[in-house]
Amino acid sequence: MxxxxxxxxxxxxxxxxxxxxxxxxQGAASQSKDxxxxxxxxxxxxxxxxEALSNIRLEILPQLQYVRVAPRLLIHxxxxxxxxxxxxxxxxxxxxxxAASTAHTSFPSAPHADPSSVSVPPSDLLASSSVxxxxxxxxxxSFNARLVAGGKDEALRKASELFKVATIAVERGHxxxxxxxxxxxxxxxxxxxxxxxxxxxGMPTGRGADRTTKDFLISFGLSECMLFPRTHTxxxxxxxxxxxxxxxxxxxxxxTYGSKESIVFPRRQRxxxxxxxxxxxxxxxxxxxxxxxxxxxxxxxPLQTTLHEAQREVLEQEIFSLLIRNASILPTxxxxxxxRLLVVEATQDTEIRFELVSLHVTLPSILTDRLAQYSxxxxxxxxxxxxxxxxxxxxxxx
Amino acid sequence: xxxxxISRARCDLIYNFLHLLLLREHSRRRLARIGAPDxxxxxxxxxxxxxxxxxxxxxxxxxPVIDLLQYELLCTRVKAEMNNIVQILRRAGVPxxxxxxxxxEDSAGVLESLIGTGTGHxxxxxxIRIDNRRVVQDL
Numbered sequence: 001m002x003x004x005x006x007x008x009x010x011x012x013x014x015x016x017x018x019x020x021x022x023x024x025x026q027g028a029a030s031q032s033k034d035x036x037x038x039x040x041x042x043x044x045x046x047x048x049x050x051e052a053l054s055n056i057r058l059e060i061l062p063q064l065q066y067v068r069v070a071p072r073l074l075i076h077x078x079x080x081x082x083x084x085x086x087x088x089x090x091x092x093x094x095x096x097x098x099a100a101s102t103a104h105t106s107f108p109s110a111p112h113a114d115p116s117s118v119s120v121p122p123s124d125l126l127a128s129s130s131v132x133x134x135x136x137x138x139x140x141x142s143f144n145a146r147l148v149a150g151g152k153d154e155a156l157r158k159a160s161e162l163f164k165v166a167t168i169a170v171e172r173g174h175x176x177x178x179x180x181x182x183x184x185x186x187x188x189x190x191x192x193x194x195x196x197x198x199x200x201x202g203m204p205t206g207r208g209a210d211r212t213t214k215d216f217l218i219s220f221g222l223s224e225c226m227l228f229p230r231t232h233t234x235x236x237x238x239x240x241x242x243x244x245x246x247x248x249x250x251x252x253x254x255x256t257y258g259s260k261e262s263i264v265f266p267r268r269q270r271x272x273x274x275x276x277x278x279x280x281x282x283x284x285x286x287x288x289x290x291x292x293x294x295x296x297x298x299x300x301x302p303l304q305t306t307l308h309e310a311q312r313e314v315l316e317q318e319i320f321s322l323l324i325r326n327a328s329i330l331p332t333x334x335x336x337x338x339x340r341l342l343v344v345e346a347t348q349d350t351e352i353r354f355e356l357v358s359l360h361v362t363l364p365s366i367l368t369d370r371l372a373q374y375s376x377x378x379x380x381x382x383x384x385x386x387x388x389x390x391x392x393x394x395x396x397x398x
Numbered sequence: 399x400x401x402x403x404i405s406r407a408r409c410d411l412i413y414n415f416l417h418l419l420l421l422r423e424h425s426r427r428r429l430a431r432i433g434a435p436d437x438x439x440x441x442x443x444x445x446x447x448x449x450x451x452x453x454x455x456x457x458x459x460x461x462p463v464i465d466l467l468q469y470e471l472l473c474t475r476v477k478a479e480m481n482n483i484v485q486i487l488r489r490a491g492v493p494x495x496x497x498x499x500x501x502x503e504d505s506a507g508v509l510e511s512l513i514g515t516g517t518g519h520x521x522x523x524x525x526i527r528i529d530n531r532r533v534v535q536d537l
Contacts, residue, residue: 222424275413277405277467289405291413319416319459322423326460333464344460346467352412 056101063094084132183254183262184216186303193219197253218263220311221250222318246321250314252307262303265310271340271356273316280349316356323354412463418513419459462512465519473500473522480526487528495527 136144188194197215252265276290323342327335336343340356477498484496500522501508508520 222420273413275409275416277409277412279405287402287405289402289409291409292406315417315420319420322420322459323416326458329458330460330464344464346464347471350467350471352463352467 060094060098060101063098179262180254183303186301187216187218187254187307190304190307192307195219216254218252218254218307219247219250220252220307221247221314246314246318249317250311252310261306263306263310268310268313269317270359271313271317272359273320274353274355274357276353276355278351278353320354320356415463415466415512416459419462422513423459469520470500476524480524484526492529495525495530497523497525497527499523 184194195217197217249267251267252263255262255264274290276288278286278288280286320340320342324337327337327342327344330344334345342354344352344354346352477500480496480498484494487494501520502522503511503520511520
């Protein structure tokens, strides 16, 4: 049936079928005329006239229309198989009626010429199309629906979580960047020297390189921290002086992502210079005093306080290195030098100590400690003391 | 810990004085670098063919401090001795006027002599006027 009428026969509109059928009817009429012209088999052609055929068709068409709808119902109402089954049986009945009538009215001499002269369709064709899925249990259905809904819900939650995390990361990055620039502007406003840091080894410097790298370097050392060698003699001088590169030490970097402090000092040693004078009276009592180190923040801004602190430290270290260099050429006084301690016997009863102490040590404890050492050494007498090196071991602070 | 305010002030003074000396050293280095006449005159005595040695090229940082401390000790001793004399004379009934001025310059002069182009020496005046006529003076 489908081979003859086309696969879309049931889906055709009524007008199409109406338009198609008269054409077929006309073809049939011409065929009948041809058969009329052929007198050999013209008798039976009069048995079914076109009028009779159209009458039959008018009678069948409404039912056929219903048959055309029935498969769609079958498709769409899989969950209602009883209705579909009823419709299918109805369609089967109508079709069989239709086939029987056409078989009855057609004449066997020209079965291919008459559109309505169809052979009886095999009944198992329709029977196979009536097979439907067994209906699933309602609880399973609801469970499946709940599974689907739950899965979608979970996926949506995960997606929202992902977006939230990404938002937080973007926001944090933005905050860090904003803080970086604000810090840079603050430092610049206070007239600290900001210079671009040298790029790390191997970084691209070409045209497509990332030039917006955050690489501010704060140099807070004195301007003549290190002589820039121009000639070989000056290089020699520097080697002789053993210039420790205080300018390089006096650099800080604005912290980029991942550190809590806003300025990073890569070479800070966290020491403080303690100048103490120990005197001995004529009565023999020792007195010691130490400079009061102004540790209180000079500025409201913690950024400036940190920078001032680092600058003070570098200056003190430079002073200490110069002191040590001077100590070797002192003509009149005896000097003891340790790595972080310089003791000068200025006069007979006076002793100056320059000491780089760690920031963590409180000063009074140092002073009492040194005083004890001083009294111990002073009991040995002046001549002995002049040649005695007090074993001094500063705890490592670096 | 001895919290003698004078001693602590002395330590603070030394501490800040060292900073000033460091600044002086830096300005001297800069002048030497840019070839200023002041710096050139300071090294006139050295042969240009040979560079300055490390000892000569660094300004003494420790020496002024020790000089000051020694000067302080000297002043206290001299003052003690002269005070002794004055006491003896007064006990003997001689009218004595005693004047001791450890630092003769004003503050600007002291700073100039210590940090500026001065000699780095400070001086004072002490006067004992015995019987309002004779003068024992120490410079």
